[in-house]
Structures are given as structure tokens and as C-alpha cells.
Amino acid sequence: MSGSLACLKVRGYIVAFGMASGEHEPLRFLQAARKSIYYTAVTTYSYIVQRDELLAASQEVFSHIENGTLRVRLYQTYPLSQVAQAHLDMESRKSTGSIVLVPDA
Known part of the structure; x- marks a missing residue:
């Protein structure tokens, strides 16, 4: 985390989303305080707790896909x-973005 702080401007933001590579080195209060850094860790479960929230959020995402506001890019199939092999590539971080499994021809 300390390497990330070096590239941030004063009053910069660190937003942690996901932990694909495991936990990171802890952010120390004094490190963040020197530059007045804002830090937040986000999880889907903080925003979607009840099933009706999941359904509403899903409907919003799919409507944006349908009207072209949001484009889905498939990085690897x-x-x-x-x-x-798909699992191995994901675990070793050889892939980025979405992985889609397609039926064999």
C-alpha cells in the first residue's frame, strides 16, 4: 500500500475493490494522514443486502446494456x-477482465 501512496496527490483517494490477489499490506494511519488520503474498501454486499436490492441493481445494469450506455467487453473465451486451463490462467493472473466458457464446437 505504501507504494500506492507515493503516486497519490494530496487528498487523493484509495478505493479497494476486491481481493483477487489476497490481502494487501496494511495502510497505516500516519501514512495516510501525511497527505490527507481518503480510503475506502468497497464490497458488493455493502450495497446489496436484500434480494429486492439485487433485482433492482441487476435490472439497472441490464437496461444500460440494452440501451448501449454500458458496453460489455469479453476479454477472453x-x-x-x-x-x-481457464481456472489456471485466472489463478495465475494471466487473464484480465471477464472469462467466458463457450460450448465446444
Whole structure:
């Protein structure tokens, strides 16, 4: 985390979303205070607690996809027969973005 602080401007923001690579080095209060850094850690579960919230959020996302406001980019596809390789690539961070498994031809 200390490396991230070096590139931030005074009153910059650190937003942690997800922990794909595991937990990071802890952010020390004095490190953040020197530059008045804002820090937040976000999880989906903080915003979607009840099923009706999930349904409303999903409907909003899909409506943005339908009207073209939001475009979905698929970064990598694998045939279903290569699901093990897809998992290995994801675990080793060889892939970024979405991975989609498609039926074998």
C-alpha cells in the first residue's frame, strides 16, 4: 500500500475493490494522514443486502446494456473442455477482465 501512496496527490483517494490477489499490506494511519488520503474498501454486499436490492441493481445494469450506455467487453473465451486451463490462467493472473466458457464446437 505504501507504494500506492507515493503516486497519490494530496487528498487523493484509495478505493479497494476486491481481493483477487489476497490481502494487501496494511495502510497505516500516519501514512495516510501525511497527505490527507481518503480510503475506502468497497464490497458488493455493502450495497446489496436484500434480494429486492439485487433485482433492482441487476435490472439497472441490464437496461444500460440494452440501451448501449454500458458496453460489455469479453476479454477472453475458452471452450468448455478447457475449463481447467481457464481456472489456471485466472489463478495465475494471466487473464484480465471477464472469462467466458463457450460450448465446444
